[in-house]
Amino acid sequence: MSNVEQVIAFANAHRSEHLDELRDFVTIPSVSAVPAHAADIRRAAEWLFNWIATEGGKVELIETDGSPIVWGEFTAKDPDAPSILVYGHYDVQPVDPVDLWDTDPFAPTVRGDRLYGRGASDMKAQIMAALIAVRSLVRQGELPVTVRLLFEGEEEIGSPNLAGVLTEHADRFKADVCLNPDTGMLGAELPAIRYGLRGIAYFELQLKGPARDLHSGAFGGVVHNPAQALAEIITGMHDADGRVTLPGFYDRVREIDATEKDRLARVPFGETEVRELSGVTQSWGESKFSPAERVGARPTLEINGIESGYTGPGAKTVIPATAMAKISMRLVPDQRPEEIRGQLEAYLKQHVPPTISYEIVEFAQGASFICDPTSPAHAAFSNALSEVWGVDPILSRSGGSVPVANDLQELLGIPSILTGFALPDDQVHSPNESQHLPTWYRGTEALIRFMTDFGGRRR
Amino acid sequence: MSNVEQVIAFANAHRSEHLDELRDFVTIPSVSAVPAHAADIRRAAEWLFNWIATEGGKVELIETDGSPIVWGEFTAKDPDAPSILVYGHYDVQPVDPVDLWDTDPFAPTVRGDRLYGRGASDMKAQIMAALIAVRSLVRQGELPVTVRLLFEGEEEIGSPNLAGVLTEHADRFKADVCLNPDTGMLGAELPAIRYGLRGIAYFELQLKGPARDLHSGAFGGVVHNPAQALAEIITGMHDADGRVTLPGFYDRVREIDATEKDRLARVPFGETEVRELSGVTQSWGESKFSPAERVGARPTLEINGIESGYTGPGAKTVIPATAMAKISMRLVPDQRPEEIRGQLEAYLKQHVPPTISYEIVEFAQGASFICDPTSPAHAAFSNALSEVWGVDPILSRSGGSVPVANDLQELLGIPSILTGFALPDDQVHSPNESQHLPTWYRGTEALIRFMTDFGGRRR
Numbered sequence: 050m051s052n053v054e055q056v057i058a059f060a061n062a063h064r065s066e067h068l069d070e071l072r073d074f075v076t077i078p079s080v081s082a083v084p085a086h087a088a089d090i091r092r093a094a095e096w097l098f099n100w101i102a103t104e105g106g107k108v109e110l111i112e113t114d115g116s117p118i119v120w121g122e123f124t125a126k127d128p129d130a131p132s133i134l135v136y137g138h139y140d141v142q143p144v145d146p147v148d149l150w151d152t153d154p155f156a157p158t159v160r161g162d163r164l165y166g167r168g169a170s171d172m173k174a175q176i177m178a179a180l181i182a183v184r185s186l187v188r189q190g191e192l193p194v195t196v197r198l199l200f201e202g203e204e205e206i207g208s209p210n211l212a213g214v215l216t217e218h219a220d221r222f223k224a225d226v227c228l229n230p231d232t233g234m235l236g237a238e239l240p241a242i243r244y245g246l247r248g249i250a251y252f253e254l255q256l257k258g259p260a261r262d263l264h265s266g267a268f269g270g271v272v273h274n275p276a277q278a279l280a281e282i283i284t285g286m287h288d289a290d291g292r293v294t295l296p297g298f299y300d301r302v303r304e305i306d307a308t309e310k311d312r313l314a315r316v317p318f319g320e321t322e323v324r325e326l327s328g329v330t331q332s333w334g335e336s337k338f339s340p341a342e343r344v345g346a347r348p349t350l351e352i353n354g355i356e357s358g359y360t361g362p363g364a365k366t367v368i369p370a371t372a373m374a375k376i377s378m379r380l381v382p383d384q385r386p387e388e389i390r391g392q393l394e395a396y397l398k399q400h401v402p403p404t405i406s407y408e409i410v411e412f413a414q415g416a417s418f419i420c421d422p423t424s425p426a427h428a429a430f431s432n433a434l435s436e437v438w439g440v441d442p443i444l445s446r447s448g449g450s451v452p453v454a455n456d457l458q459e460l461l462g463i464p465s466i467l468t469g470f471a472l473p474d475d476q477v478h479s480p481n482e483s484q485h486l487p488t489w490y491r492g493t494e495a496l497i498r499f500m501t502d503f504g505g506r507r508r
Numbered sequence: 509m510s511n512v513e514q515v516i517a518f519a520n521a522h523r524s525e526h527l528d529e530l531r532d533f534v535t536i537p538s539v540s541a542v543p544a545h546a547a548d549i550r551r552a553a554e555w556l557f558n559w560i561a562t563e564g565g566k567v568e569l570i571e572t573d574g575s576p577i578v579w580g581e582f583t584a585k586d587p588d589a590p591s592i593l594v595y596g597h598y599d600v601q602p603v604d605p606v607d608l609w610d611t612d613p614f615a616p617t618v619r620g621d622r623l624y625g626r627g628a629s630d631m632k633a634q635i636m637a638a639l640i641a642v643r644s645l646v647r648q649g650e651l652p653v654t655v656r657l658l659f660e661g662e663e664e665i666g667s668p669n670l671a672g673v674l675t676e677h678a679d680r681f682k683a684d685v686c687l688n689p690d691t692g693m694l695g696a697e698l699p700a701i702r703y704g705l706r707g708i709a710y711f712e713l714q715l716k717g718p719a720r721d722l723h724s725g726a727f728g729g730v731v732h733n734p735a736q737a738l739a740e741i742i743t744g745m746h747d748a749d750g751r752v753t754l755p756g757f758y759d760r761v762r763e764i765d766a767t768e769k770d771r772l773a774r775v776p777f778g779e780t781e782v783r784e785l786s787g788v789t790q791s792w793g794e795s796k797f798s799p800a801e802r803v804g805a806r807p808t809l810e811i812n813g814i815e816s817g818y819t820g821p822g823a824k825t826v827i828p829a830t831a832m833a834k835i836s837m838r839l840v841p842d843q844r845p846e847e848i849r850g851q852l853e854a855y856l857k858q859h860v861p862p863t864i865s866y867e868i869v870e871f872a873q874g875a876s877f878i879c880d881p882t883s884p885a886h887a888a889f890s891n892a893l894s895e896v897w898g899v900d901p902i903l904s905r906s907g908g909s910v911p912v913a914n915d916l917q918e919l920l921g922i923p924s925i926l927t928g929f930a931l932p933d934d935q936v937h938s939p940n941e942s943q944h945l946p947t948w949y950r951g952t953e954a955l956i957r958f959m960t961d962f963g964g965r966r967r
Contacts, residue, residue, distance in 0.1 A: 272793075276742075284739045
């Protein structure tokens, strides 16, 4: 039996203890959004602190204005060994509506193949898989990589203190790559790595027409209705093929090359999946691109909300004085979020009619993220997944955002492997969240293989 | 002194008593929208009943499911005398916000040239002007016309029982013309007659896209956003010149002939007035038509309200599942309100994309109204106004609706003279409503002249 097989055998032999540990961790109601759980948040951080200390790791709680960040390190003996930063968050989503839970969200319960409890899948099991991989490697011989740990307690409330800590303690978080197991698999037999994320720019557009709401009989036909003007402005933001018309919007958009086209063609997100997952009767968007390309590698402009005039029951014959739209753009490399407002303003200067005045308010700005899915670290991780699942992982680009991946890239120059062992039906953020345990065990094995393989690839 | 001058002299000699009567009438808080005022509503009806009975008129309270309708008649001796139906409503608007009133809305107070109180202008003074004209004619000799009276107590809540009473008691309301003094003047020196009103059709359009609100990162670019689809559908409802694009919408629209063009050119509602009255920086609409023509004689389509997705403070990255618009059309002769839904449906069939499903709900339907402003009754009334004010009245078409005018036209075949002695700055429906008393006295004189003149024009 090779060394890696022994390590895996060790991990497999102790599944029952590992499950007990995970269950204990999930028992802590570390809900970051609810101030009454502040002590539980600290308890979860201390639980991790104790675990790491007991296993012989270096560990420290870095205090912030909010929850502490758990820093830790298991050091490879070889000073030339590569380093991995494992990211995780020990906070969990609120449990409301608690009536819909079949069992107490903080009395974790095994039913069938799953462990039910808030935070089981998102992401306490993911943290534990990484820690158990490290422990198994340490106990069965030598740790082939230096593993640094970054566990925050505020991910579910937007990580308000993370960037500050990363900047202030940059030296402690240095690593060749970050392993971020917060994005999950595409199915129980479909391991996945996300290598790109979209950025965002979010605005509110406020239109003003008449000085006050007007009687639609007295003024219908002689004033430009702001609700109609808003419709016209919104309509002009896309062409007939679903392309965004803001001036310069596509200037910096990176083309999808042939390799990437092939890669994204494997992502199981086509016309059928769009229909099944969203409930629409047919998909929509730029016809030149597949759904996986449109969501992952193409920028979009979305109307997130609109409001104008009378919206209550029945009829009111009013011409509204104002109209409002929430408008956000999902951005891809190499678009710059700080340029989008100017593009929006240029569009509005051209398209807002002289009958209407307007203001825009900016709410959010975030860069897109991309890293090379063929880097040595990604290759090693990809191999590990292939060995365990018997299929190559799906390499995809996600339509949403993972701010920590951007922060690590921008502040510390560390690329991320976005992955994990959550499944699409784990009900994360919903009642009856659970972790699929066979997948968790396989994930632990994959992590052992990854650390071993990546450790073997000396820098 | 001719007979009519004697009658006017009588009316003028008793202004003080007439003002006391009006003040007494305004004291009654006959607010139809507030159930607690039900007894006051009846008190106002009985006040009118007593007034008419005291003056020797026939009078009756016609009970309905709501407020009673006061019917009355002062009969001309000459059986061939023409007949006039005087319409009025004795109910008044609520007084909220009562803090903004300088004096108690039901303790009517004279300040300067005005009597302040709720309902003073809208429309107790208008009812009293007509009654005082009748009394003056009766007391000073012979009533030259038969005057029938129709005073309802539910105008401010949509006249739910009026059409029923008109149908059931059609014979009591017969007349050559209805005098409806509920629309007012265009200025203290600008008497006016409205001879046309727009009709209405009012709909709610509900769009459905995805089965539920979606994450705009996960689905932005692959599903058609219902808020955007709504914008596209609304935008297509007008062409670049502000013409409505519903199929067949203009097919029955009566052209504005040269006579009418000249007439409407006198209406003081041009570019300047539109800006001043609405607070817009420039007017909008069909460029071939003047503002007075666009509001009075052209149909329109207005967006009265829209709502979709997230409309609270800040940002939410959602693709809405649904979108809603309230859409109403103002109609002119000879459009048929019952055909508009079909035109809307035809438009939607062409323009709602296959990515979206929709439903429409119909809230209201009302016909437009037009009568000949050169009829003998209108000519007599017009002459009377000219004699008192020294200028020809403005003949205009109003953009709004007066349902009773339609009901009388459709149910009883009676045309209406829409007029009155309220001024644009009377603050009707607002705090500190008042009646301009010099205008009220001139109005009473005009009514005496009208009844005399019209009575002289034997049928």
